[in-house]
Amino acid sequence: MRREAPQRLADYGPLLFPAGMLIVFFVIPFATMIAVSFFQRDPAGFYSTAFVFDNYARFLSLFFGKVLGFSLFLAVTVAICCVVIAVPFTYLLSRARRRTQVLWLVALLSVLSLSEVIIGFAWSTLFSRTAGITNLLVAIGLMSEPVALNPSFGAVLTAMVYQALPYTVLVLYPALVRLDPTLTEAARTLGASPVKSFFTVVVPALRNTIVATLIMVFIFALGSYLLPQILGRPQHWTLSVLITDQAIYQSNMPFAAAMAVFLVLVTLGLVGLTLIATRKGEAA
Amino acid sequence: MSGLTLQNVTKEFGTFTAVKNVDLTVPHGTFVCLLGPSGCGKTTLMRMIAGLDLPTDGAIRLDGADITRVPTHKRDLGMVFQSLALFPHLTVGENIAYSLRIRGVGKEDQKKRVDELLSMIHLSGYADRPVAKLSGGQRQRVAIARALAISPKLFLLDEPLSALDAKLREAMQVELRQLQQRLGITTIVVTHDQREAMTMADTVVVMNSGEIRQAAAPVEIYRRPADTFVADFIGMTNLIDFSADSAGRATVLGTVVENLAVPAGLSRGVLSVRPEDVHLTAPGHGAIDAKVTFVRDLGGTIETFVEGGGKQIVAVSMPNARPDVSVGQDVGIKLSSDACVVLKS
Numbered sequence: 226m227r228r229e230a231p232q233r234l235a236d237y238g239p240l241l242f243p244a245g246m247l248i249v250f251f252v253i254p255f256a257t258m259i260a261v262s263f264f265q266r267d268p269a270g271f272y273s274t275a276f277v278f279d280n281y282a283r284f285l286s287l288f289f290g291k292v293l294g295f296s297l298f299l300a301v302t303v304a305i306c307c308v309v310i311a312v313p314f315t316y317l318l319s320r321a322r323r324r325t326q327v328l329w330l331v332a333l334l335s336v337l338s339l340s341e342v343i344i345g346f347a348w349s350t351l352f353s354r355t356a357g358i359t360n361l362l363v364a365i366g367l368m369s370e371p372v373a374l375n376p377s378f379g380a381v382l383t384a385m386v387y388q389a390l391p392y393t394v395l396v397l398y399p400a401l402v403r404l405d406p407t408l409t410e411a412a413r414t415l416g417a418s419p420v421k422s423f424f425t426v427v428v429p430a431l432r433n434t435i436v437a438t439l440i441m442v443f444i445f446a447l448g449s450y451l452l453p454q455i456l457g458r459p460q461h462w463t464l465s466v467l468i469t470d471q472a473i474y475q476s477n478m479p480f481a482a483a484m485a486v487f488l489v490l491v492t493l494g495l496v497g498l499t500l501i502a503t504r505k506g507e508a509a
Numbered sequence: 510m511s512g513l514t515l516q517n518v519t520k521e522f523g524t525f526t527a528v529k530n531v532d533l534t535v536p537h538g539t540f541v542c543l544l545g546p547s548g549c550g551k552t553t554l555m556r557m558i559a560g561l562d563l564p565t566d567g568a569i570r571l572d573g574a575d576i577t578r579v580p581t582h583k584r585d586l587g588m589v590f591q592s593l594a595l596f597p598h599l600t601v602g603e604n605i606a607y608s609l610r611i612r613g614v615g616k617e618d619q620k621k622r623v624d625e626l627l628s629m630i631h632l633s634g635y636a637d638r639p640v641a642k643l644s645g646g647q648r649q650r651v652a653i654a655r656a657l658a659i660s661p662k663l664f665l666l667d668e669p670l671s672a673l674d675a676k677l678r679e680a681m682q683v684e685l686r687q688l689q690q691r692l693g694i695t696t697i698v699v700t701h702d703q704r705e706a707m708t709m710a711d712t713v714v715v716m717n718s719g720e721i722r723q724a725a726a727p728v729e730i731y732r733r734p735a736d737t738f739v740a741d742f743i744g745m746t747n748l749i750d751f752s753a754d755s756a757g758r759a760t761v762l763g764t765v766v767e768n769l770a771v772p773a774g775l776s777r778g779v780l781s782v783r784p785e786d787v788h789l790t791a792p793g794h795g796a797i798d799a800k801v802t803f804v805r806d807l808g809g810t811i812e813t814f815v816e817g818g819g820k821q822i823v824a825v826s827m828p829n830a831r832p833d834v835s836v837g838q839d840v841g842i843k844l845s846s847d848a849c850v851v852l853k854s
């Protein structure tokens with residue numbers, strides 16, 4: 226089904242509303258943020274209009290570089306974990322009976338209704354020494370005494386994967402349902418075991434969807450600022466944590482804005498690189 | 510025994526039986542068509558042969574070995590799906606080489622075999638094209654080449670030509686048959702098109718409601734149908750009730766058919782008479798009385814519809830024997846006994 230490209234100005238009419246929303250709620254705030262990032266902090270109150278690069282200059286230190294590096298590393302790790310878990314899971318789900326599918330999707334949707342705070346505190350309880358899952362392991366004799374699993378990198382990672390996984394599954398689900406099931410059957414008649422046919426047919430055929438999902442989860446994880454604070458040590462804090470800290474507790478809006486702009490630029494750069502890399506791979 | 514043997518194969522989906530007690534022997538190197546109306550269980554039977562579905566009951570043997578529970582990927586078969594199922598992310602050459610790559614065949618040998626197969630399907634030089642850029646007929650050929658890459662023991666095709674237009678389909682039927690004879694490969698094709706089955710098959714297996722109604726050579730299926738379903742499904746036929754007296758003399762539409770041997774003990778049944786065996790004559794002289802209701806002149810053949818004893822009967826004649834009749838005319842019908850097939854009703 227191909228639609229004709231819009232011919233007259235009036236054909237763009239249906240776009241007016243979303244375009245307006247996008248301008249009011251995205252373009253204007255973002256432009257404001259860029260402007261503020263060049264302003265000067267006023268120690269007495271808020272900030273004063275100016276055009277200085279101090280905020281960006283301050284950012285170029287080893288400390289912030291490390292935090293930025295860790296934020297990106299954490300987001301990439303979360304994205305990879307989510308996709309590695311979600312692709313096989315969603316594939317099996319899309320081949321399951323209708324009832325099973327509905328039950329799982331409802332369960333996943335209900336995870337989406339949990340706020341980041343609830344997820345954070347729930348996992349911090351589960352990872353605690355007094356009431357955590359290690360008590361279960363002790364009870365069945367796998368461990369000799371309960372230990373605290375947080376704060377730690379593993380705890381942050383687990384909770385963030387838990388939070389992002391439903392999105393990952395829901396984004397992958399339509400593509401996997403649409404994937405012709407006879408493709409894997411054909412692979413099997415041609416001599417591929419079910420596992421081999423998954424890796425030689427399902428994954429490559431969904432390559433673009435998988436890349437798009439990786440990018441989505443990566444960006445989603447980059448914005449996380451509560452879970453690293455609840456479940457991590459200070460060295461596990463992300464740039465988003467520092468931005469929140471500067472904006473809300475230090476009242477340094479210009480510096481917070483500068484960091485946010487920087488984060489957006491780095492993110493865009495990485496996404497662009499990923500797209501170029503996959504385009505190249507396709508041509509080869 | 511070499512070849513494929515099905516013993517009492519049954520498949521149930523819940524309470525519904527899709528395939529019922531199927532016994533079939535396909536000798537090595539033969540071409541078999543599974544023919545039947547939509548939903549009669551052809552695809553299900555083929556999927557069990559391929560190992561994509563497990564039979565509820567029965568056994569499948571290939572060259573003497575029981576393969577009923579052998580997983581699909583260890584059966585060494587080639588299958589062409591109704592949707593073709595070409596891999597969209599691979600080129601023509603990569604699609605064809607897939608089964609070789611999976612088996613760890615070296616790159617050089619893969620390329621040699623792909624070139625061989627491409628020239629066999631008249632698509633030399635297409636190896637690097639994406640499959641999306643091919644026409645329907647070309648994709649069809651690529652799917653066939655992909656299935657044949659490993660020289661499988663068994664070649665299965667599920668309605669392989671149904672997506673093609675009529676002309677191309679007829680050409681592909683001939684091509685497929687010639688290919689099969691050249692390679693000598695045991696082949697099973699599912700189709701609901703009886704013309705297709707008659708064109709290609711050594712043995713036509715007619716199925717209905719999950720059961721085999723008759724398995725025989727195409728001409729025998731046409732000339733000697735086993736029951737009224739087969740007679741009606743294969744080509745055009747006239748099914749006419751008859752009754753027989755104790756001496757075995759059959760009466761059709763109030764007229765006795767001479768020399769027709771009715772098995773002893775059968776007091777009533779159905780005669781199947783092909784339209785080309787119905788002869789129109791002048792009324793009387795022991796012929797069945799009838800009236801012409803419609804004449805369809807197709808150029809190559811002429812179909813004359815007549816009504817006799819409340820029953821519509823079709824006669825087909827060639828242009829050189831064009832019957833000299835018009836609508837409304839009274840005629841007589843002669844049935845020659847050797848053209849009538851006696852069937853239970």
Ligand SMILES: Nc1ncnc2c1ncn2[C@@H]1O[C@H](COP(=O)(O)OP(=O)(O)O)[C@@H](O)[C@H]1O
Nearest residue numbers: 522525527545546547548549550551552553554
């Ligand atoms: N997976 C399935 N579950 C339930 N019923 C099925 C399934 N597959 C096929 N059937 C039923 O079995 C019957 C035979 O199907 P099929 O073998 O596809 O017929 P054909 O290929 O001859 O048209 C149909 O009535 C179909 O609805």
Ligand SMILES: [Mg+2]
Nearest residue numbers: 551552553668
């Ligand atoms: Mg079918």
